[in-house]
Amino acid sequence: MNREALDARLDPKAVAWLDQALAEAGEAGKAQDNVAVPKWELRFAAAGRHCGQDNADDVRTLLLQHAAADVATLTRLYHQGAAAERRAVLLALPHRVPGPEALPLIEDALRTNDTRLVEAAVGPYAADHLDPHAWRHAVLKCLFTGVPVAAVAGAEHRAHGDAELARMLTDFASERTAAGRSVPPDLHRVLNMTGEES
Amino acid sequence: MRIFDPHIHMTSRTTDDYQAMYASGVRALVEPSFWLGQPRTSPASFYDYFDALLGWEPFRAAQYGIAHHCTLALNPKEANDPRCTPVLEELPRYLVKDGVVAVGEIGYDSMTPAEDVALAAQLQLAAEYALPAMVHTPHRDKLTGLRRTIDVVRESNLDPEHVLLDHLNETTVKDAAESGSWLGFSIYPDTKMDEDRMVSVLRDHGTDRVLVNSAADWGKSDPLKTRKVADAMLAAGFSEDDVDKVLWRNPVEFYGLSGRLQLDVPAPQALHEGNSILRGGE
Numbered sequence: 001m002n003r004e005a006l007d008a009r010l011d012p013k014a015v016a017w018l019d020q021a022l023a024e025a026g027e028a029g030k031a032q033d034n035v036a037v038p039k040w041e042l043r044f045a046a047a048g049r050h051c052g053q054d055n056a057d058d059v060r061t062l063l064l065q066h067a068a069a070d071v072a073t074l075t076r077l078y079h080q081g082a083a084a085e086r087r088a089v090l091l092a093l094p095h096r097v098p099g100p101e102a103l104p105l106i107e108d109a110l111r112t113n114d115t116r117l118v119e120a121a122v123g124p125y126a127a128d129h130l131d132p133h134a135w136r137h138a139v140l141k142c143l144f145t146g147v148p149v150a151a152v153a154g155a156e157h158r159a160h161g162d163a164e165l166a167r168m169l170t171d172f173a174s175e176r177t178a179a180g181r182s183v184p185p186d187l188h189r190v191l192n193m194t195g196e197e198s
Numbered sequence: 199m200r201i202f203d204p205h206i207h208m209t210s211r212t213t214d215d216y217q218a219m220y221a222s223g224v225r226a227l228v229e230p231s232f233w234l235g236q237p238r239t240s241p242a243s244f245y246d247y248f249d250a251l252l253g254w255e256p257f258r259a260a261q262y263g264i265a266h267h268c269t270l271a272l273n274p275k276e277a278n279d280p281r282c283t284p285v286l287e288e289l290p291r292y293l294v295k296d297g298v299v300a301v302g303e304i305g306y307d308s309m310t311p312a313e314d315v316a317l318a319a320q321l322q323l324a325a326e327y328a329l330p331a332m333v334h335t336p337h338r339d340k341l342t343g344l345r346r347t348i349d350v351v352r353e354s355n356l357d358p359e360h361v362l363l364d365h366l367n368e369t370t371v372k373d374a375a376e377s378g379s380w381l382g383f384s385i386y387p388d389t390k391m392d393e394d395r396m397v398s399v400l401r402d403h404g405t406d407r408v409l410v411n412s413a414a415d416w417g418k419s420d421p422l423k424t425r426k427v428a429d430a431m432l433a434a435g436f437s438e439d440d441v442d443k444v445l446w447r448n449p450v451e452f453y454g455l456s457g458r459l460q461l462d463v464p465a466p467q468a469l470h471e472g473n474s475i476l477r478g479g480e
Contacts, residue, residue: 037291048296049458056296082295083253114257 001058014051018059021047025066028073040067044077048084060088064096071101078105083114090120100129110138118142119151127154136165139190140172149186159193166196199223199441203424204449205230205332205364205384205411208255208266209247215414215421216262222425226265226461228453229255230303230332232273235416241284244272252297263466267459269302269332277316278308286319293327299456300324302332303364306343309336314350321354321361330360330455332382335370344370348377360455362409367391371399375407380452384413385423393423393430400431405444409452 007015021043028040044063048056064074074096078089090109093102102125109121122138130138135158142149149155159165169191173183201223208216208229219227229251231244238244251268259266270292272285292298301324306313317333324331333351336343344363351361363374364382367390374381383399384390391399396410412423420426428441453459 042294045294046296049460053296053460080291082249082297083257084296086253112254114254116257 003062006055006058006062009055010051017050021063022066025063028067041077045081045085053084056084057088057091060085061092064088064092069096071097074102075105083116087116087120090117091123093125094123094128097125103129106130107134110134110141113145115145115147118145119147122147122152124153127158132162132164136162136168139165140168143172143184143187149189155190156193159190160195162194163196166191166194169194199428200225201424201428201445202449203227203411203421204409204453205382205413206421207232207413207415208259209250210416211414211421213258213262216259216264219421220262220264220466222422224264224424225463227259228267228269228299228449230269231271232303232415233275237279238276239281241282241288244282244285245288248292252295256297260463261466263463265461265463267297267299267453269300270298271301271304271320272316273303274305274307274313274316274334278310278312283312283316286316289320289323290327293323293329296458298329299453299458300330300332300362301327303334304331305334305347306336309339309343309346317347317350318354321351321356324360325355328457330362330452331356332362332364335363335365337365340367341369341373344373348373351377351379362452364411365390365413368395368399371403375403380407380409382409382411384411385427386413387418387420393426396427397430397434400436400444401434405440405448407448408444409449410444
């Protein structure tokens with residue numbers, strides 16, 4: 001989301017707060033920034049209560065962009081962050097890290113059962129870099145925890161021709177049916193994407 | 199009826215408890231950090247716990263339609279273990295998080311010099327980070343502990359009106375009230391306070407600045423005690439407005455001093471549509 005669209009959703013006080021926060025983020029890494037915790041990182045933590053929780057993802061990813069946060073910074077912010085901050089780091093990865101170096105953060109998020117983190121972890125960065133085994137488990141985890149498959153970036157492309165994923169989905173469907181439980185509707189959507197008949 | 203439990207350790211409770219709490223009217227709670235029964239031996243163990251209070255536990259609570267906030271601190275009991283005290287240096291980076299509405303539980307356990315240091319340092323942190331403080335009063339030698347606590351608060355930079363003195367009872371309520379701080383009462387099945395004694399205290403002292411909590415944890419405790427106090431108040435002739443003041447508006451006002459309360463959690467789908475989409479734990 002760009003700044004104009006974001007501003008339209010903020011009250012004047014939040015806009016002023018964001019102006020200041022982005023200015024501080026722009027100074028990140030410069031010589032005078034030798035305080036214990038850089039000011040913009042405090043803003044990163046506090047974004048929800050100043051701009052509203054509904055805008056927090058967008059505000060935080062914008063801050064990361066202005067601070068030109070690298071893998072080291074993103075990793076630190078993730079590990080020191082509350083769940084909402086971790087989510088923002090995950091959402092920012094595709095724009096900030098071209099290579100696979102940040103995969104440990106995705107893997108960490110996929111080990112949680114917090115659907116806010118799982119949803120953010122299966123974005124374009126995972127589509128580009130997650131190995132096939134981990135990616136299949138991520139898809140299955142979405143089905144288990146109720147994260148909509150629509151959140152899985154590049155699903156159509158990655159699932160296509162994936163016979164192993166088709167087998168896992170079919171087995172999962174059988175397990176649900178054997179237990180007398182319903183099969184998540186999204187399961188059939190992904191199964192169709194594989195193009196593998198079963 | 200809307201209920202705010204200002205002190206409950208949900209980490210130790212099940213999803214059945216969340217469901218029963220929602221059904222009894224609980225819509226918001228504060229989980230103070232404390233010890234876990236088994237003493238910790240390293241700071242990292244605290245950080246994982248703090249992260250849980252800022253991540254997993256609010257996620258669980260939200261699925262049951264309950265707004266979850268926390269208070270963070272090095273608790274008085276573990277402040278006595280030098281392996282744990284480095285937590286004090288890391289606290290500042292946690293105190294800026296959105297979900298943190300106070301520094302706590304701080305206070306005295308055995309009234310040792312190490313507890314003096316931790317209490318004073320953390321009252322100072324509360325003042326610096328513009329947060330109120332949630333202060334536990336000791337189980338043993340309670341009145342002496344309360345008076346010493348009030349002295350330390352008076353010597354600190356934190357306004358007594360930004361302090362909640364918790365686990366009060368008939369013997370400590372008078373001194374606590376005179377200090378100008380908020381008054382917290384924990385209702386327990388066997389120890390601490392019970393519903394009827396709580397009603398008597400409310401009759402004698404009024405409802406101003408009084409908060410009632412279940413302090414439910416891993417011991418014998420009951421997460422529905424807040425509702426039971428509300429019912430006992432109504433049965434004793436208190437009005438619905440009195441109940442709302444003690445069980446909602448007072449905790450909202452106290453923790454609202456942080457400027458960080460976010461009470462708008464959507465009603466749970468599980469209870470609305472008869473399914474549970476966000477299982478999370480399956």
